[in-house]
Amino acid sequence: MKTKQYLEQLLNQMTLEEKIGQLIQLNGNMFSETKAEITGPARKFGITEEELTRIGNVLNFDDAAHMISIQKKHLEEDRNQIPLLFMMDVIHGFRTLYPIPLAMGASFSPKLMEACCEMAAKEAAAAGVHVTFAPMVDYVRDARWGRVMETCGEDPFLNGIMGAAQVKGFQGDDLTAPDRVATCVKHLAGYGGAEAGRDYNTVELSERLLREFYFPADKACIDAGVKMLMPSFNSLNGVPSTANKWLMKDVLADEWGFDGVVISDYNAIEELVVHGIAPDFRTAAKMCFACGCHIGMMSNAYFETLQALVEDGEIPMEAVDEAVMKVLSLKNDLGLFDDPYHGVSVQREAAVTMTPANRDLARRAAEECAVLLKNTGILPLSENTRKVALIGPFATSQAIRGNWACHGENADCVSVADGVRAILGEERVLTAKGCTCYLEDLSTEGFDEAIRVAKEADVVVLCLGEEQDYSGESHSRVDLGLPGVQLELARAVVAANPNAVALLFNGRPLVLTQLEPLVPAILDMWFPGCEGGNAAANLLFGRTNPSGKVTMSFPKASGQCPIYYNHPSTGRPKATPDDVFQNCASNYLDCGNLPLYSFGHGLSYSNFVYESLELDTPTLTKDSAITVNVTVYNDSTVDGQEVVQLYMRDLVASSVRPIQSLIGFEKVALAAGERKTVSFTITEPMLRFYDFACNYISEAGEFTVSTGYADHLLLTQKFTLQ
Ligand code: GLC
Numbered sequence: 167m168k169t170k171q172y173l174e175q176l177l178n179q180m181t182l183e184e185k186i187g188q189l190i191q192l193n194g195n196m197f198s199e200t201k202a203e204i205t206g207p208a209r210k211f212g213i214t215e216e217e218l219t220r221i222g223n224v225l226n227f228d229d230a231a232h233m234i235s236i237q238k239k240h241l242e243e244d245r246n247q248i249p250l251l252f253m254m255d256v257i258h259g260f261r262t263l264y265p266i267p268l269a270m271g272a273s274f275s276p277k278l279m280e281a282c283c284e285m286a287a288k289e290a291a292a293a294g295v296h297v298t299f300a301p302m303v304d305y306v307r308d309a310r311w312g313r314v315m316e317t318c319g320e321d322p323f324l325n326g327i328m329g330a331a332q333v334k335g336f337q338g339d340d341l342t343a344p345d346r347v348a349t350c351v352k353h354l355a356g357y358g359g360a361e362a363g364r365d366y367n368t369v370e371l372s373e374r375l376l377r378e379f380y381f382p383a384d385k386a387c388i389d390a391g392v393k394m395l396m397p398s399f400n401s402l403n404g405v406p407s408t409a410n411k412w413l414m415k416d417v418l419a420d421e422w423g424f425d426g427v428v429i430s431d432y433n434a435i436e437e438l439v440v441h442g443i444a445p446d447f448r449t450a451a452k453m454c455f456a457c458g459c460h461i462g463m464m465s466n467a468y469f470e471t472l473q474a475l476v477e478d479g480e481i482p483m484e485a486v487d488e489a490v491m492k493v494l495s496l497k498n499d500l501g502l503f504d505d506p507y508h509g510v511s512v513q514r515e516a517a518v519t520m521t522p523a524n525r526d527l528a529r530r531a532a533e534e535c536a537v538l539l540k541n542t543g544i545l546p547l548s549e550n551t552r553k554v555a556l557i558g559p560f561a562t563s564q565a566i567r568g569n570w571a572c573h574g575e576n577a578d579c580v581s582v583a584d585g586v587r588a589i590l591g592e593e594r595v596l597t598a599k600g601c602t603c604y605l606e607d608l609s610t611e612g613f614d615e616a617i618r619v620a621k622e623a624d625v626v627v628l629c630l631g632e633e634q635d636y637s638g639e640s641h642s643r644v645d646l647g648l649p650g651v652q653l654e655l656a657r658a659v660v661a662a663n664p665n666a667v668a669l670l671f672n673g674r675p676l677v678l679t680q681l682e683p684l685v686p687a688i689l690d691m692w693f694p695g696c697e698g699g700n701a702a703a704n705l706l707f708g709r710t711n712p713s714g715k716v717t718m719s720f721p722k723a724s725g726q727c728p729i730y731y732n733h734p735s736t737g738r739p740k741a742t743p744d745d746v747f748q749n750c751a752s753n754y755l756d757c758g759n760l761p762l763y764s765f766g767h768g769l770s771y772s773n774f775v776y777e778s779l780e781l782d783t784p785t786l787t788k789d790s791a792i793t794v795n796v797t798v799y800n801d802s803t804v805d806g807q808e809v810v811q812l813y814m815r816d817l818v819a820s821s822v823r824p825i826q827s828l829i830g831f832e833k834v835a836l837a838a839g840e841r842k843t844v845s846f847t848i849t850e851p852m853l854r855f856y857d858f859a860c861n862y863i864s865e866a867g868e869f870t871v872s873t874g875y876a877d878h879l880l881l882t883q884k885f886t887l888q
Contacts, residue, residue, distance in 0.1 A: 283335025310363025344509025546708025637673025
């Protein structure tokens with residue numbers, strides 16, 4: 167790595183145009199003709215070859231050969247020999263895709279998350295990626311929002327742990343290593359709180375709510391050493407995040423002390439004009455730069471107006487120098503001034519990409535993320551089953567990689583049919599598509615074949631879900647049911663053969679209220695990535711025991727959204743939250759208050775009995791700690807894993823508190839018949855919250871601590887904070 171003096175000397179020799187070039191990121195296909203995708207609204211840049219040589223950052227490109235050719239051409243022309251910084255969205259794998267983040271959260275295993283990110287970094291770095299636009303840690307309570315698939319759900323504590331695990335997994339301890347990439351936490355702030363769950367929509371959140379639920383995961387990533395941060399597109403309490411001084415200066419820079427690089431989202435600077443917060447690009451650029459947005463991603467505004475703003479004295483040169491120094495420092499942290507190629511070679515890329523070990527990890531991750539939502543005992547299926555019918559749009563589909571698939575392909579994915587055939591052989595597996603998973607396709611012409619196949623089989627696996635690109639950016643839905651005529655297909659198939667289970671592929675919690683009564687078991691695979699079919703087969707036949715837990719509430723009806731477990735009591739809670747209408751209580755005429763499946767819910771083939779929850783003392787002071795021991799017994803003949811969860815409630819406080827808050831979890835392996843005691847520690851800082859004036863305090867009083875899962879607490883004890 168170079169010294170700070172080297173960088174300062176480099177900065178001093180740069181012209182203003184060259185400095186500004188370091189603050190701009192353009193698509194890889196602008197540097198050479200390739201198929202590199204343009205995300206977001208593609209914009210025609212009027213840029214000359216000469217101007218291009220000054221640009222410092224690249225978004226999206228094809229592969230190692232492409233990166234090498236762009237970097238080489240750039241260094242031949244760049245007077246200052248400043249290497250380009252290559253960035254891409256490596257969200258749940260680069261080429262070997264593991265489950266989407268919403269699924270990875272369901273594993274409740276930071277260790278697994280870290281291992282998968284490490285594998286993704288190895289593949290991405292070998293292809294020339296220096297920075298990934300991950301972790302995405304947006305807090306979310308509304309499954310209508312398509313980007314829930316990129317998050318770890320509705321709990322800030324879990325989101326923070328999973329975000330930090332991603333930073334560690336991608337970055338490791340030495341960014342100059344050829345198998346590591348820098349990370350960029352996104353999107354600050356409140357993006358997941360878009361009104362009505364509609365992507366990019368207005369966000370109005372109190373400071374208290376932001377600080378209690380939306381900020382913790384971003385802060386956890388900053389504390390974990392994330393190198394870059396991306397503000398969100400949305401307006402936050404009236405001002406778009408990218409130009410929101412309170413957010414970007416008072417909180418991010420001054421309060422949190424973030425000193426990394428801030429990069430705008432795609433086109434977000436110009437969009438201030440569309441928001442109606444700036445009359446023109448020049449004003450938009452000035453506002454965002456003043457709020458500490460260092461790099462403009464595909465930004466005409468920075469490209470066209472920064473130079474004039476500096477020459478007219480509206481942006482001080484010192485501010486430009488400070489921003490450029492941050493970009494140069496990040497390039498230096500990656501060792502790019504010593505090796506602009508960061509160890510990339512076509513040979514290395516081939517050697518580390520899509521290896522058997524990578525696929526094996528992807529499969530184990532898919533197994534560990536799956537959630538057994540319902541099982542009356544029909545699962546696991548016997549491997550001696552004479553004939554199994556896989557019926558539905560996902561029976562033979564390879565379109566299970568998930569959205570934000572980076573360079574992952576459908577063709578890389580193992581289908582359910584291939585996975586089950588690997589266990590049962592060809593002749594015992596029947597398949598029928600029955601219908602598609604598209605919103606507008608109401609054709610039932612495939613039903614007859616599906617019914618015929620169902621009758622011929624001993625067991626049916628209904629392979630249902632939503633099309634993988636129905637979640638992800640700009641893919642919100644108002645009706646969270648199974649798209650198309652899948653529910654009708656399920657009814658017809660179950661009528662033909664009631665021995666049917668459901669296997670789901672989804673990027674968000676779906677409304678399963680009509681499906682649930684039809685089948686004795688539901689196994690949710692989410693979008694499991696390239697090994698999904700093998701993982702599904704291993705879980706269906708019990709070669710692996712499901713252990714995932716829901717991290718985002720499954721609504722009973724779309725009209726319940728936003729719905730989440732960590733909500734306050736209200737002054738009129740329903741006595742029994744899920745029964746019929748109760749006059750003058752906070753409830754609906756036509757639906758219960760509880761989700762169909764709550765945060766933390768997930769079944770196993772084992773039977774875990776929670777025997778005791780004990781405190782070593784019922785009193786806590788500011789300087790002491792309480793040890794909580796939870797004893798769990800695997801009362802079955804099947805080895806398994808259980809996520810032991812610990813929830814807290816502050817019974818009386820000066821602002822309303824959630825009826826439950828996750829404060830700890832531990833995933834433990836329990837062999838058949840084994841008993842384990844899991845210990846947690848409670849200290850006063852864990853009880854702090856934001857009062858009405860946003861003071862971060864704890865208050866003396868009574869608390870409860872419980873185990874089980876949200877809305878279904880099993881054991882509870884009280885303690886007092888003095
Ligand atoms: C997109 C997304 C952002 C992503 C960026 C680059 O619009 O909002 O998450 O990192 O553009 O692809």
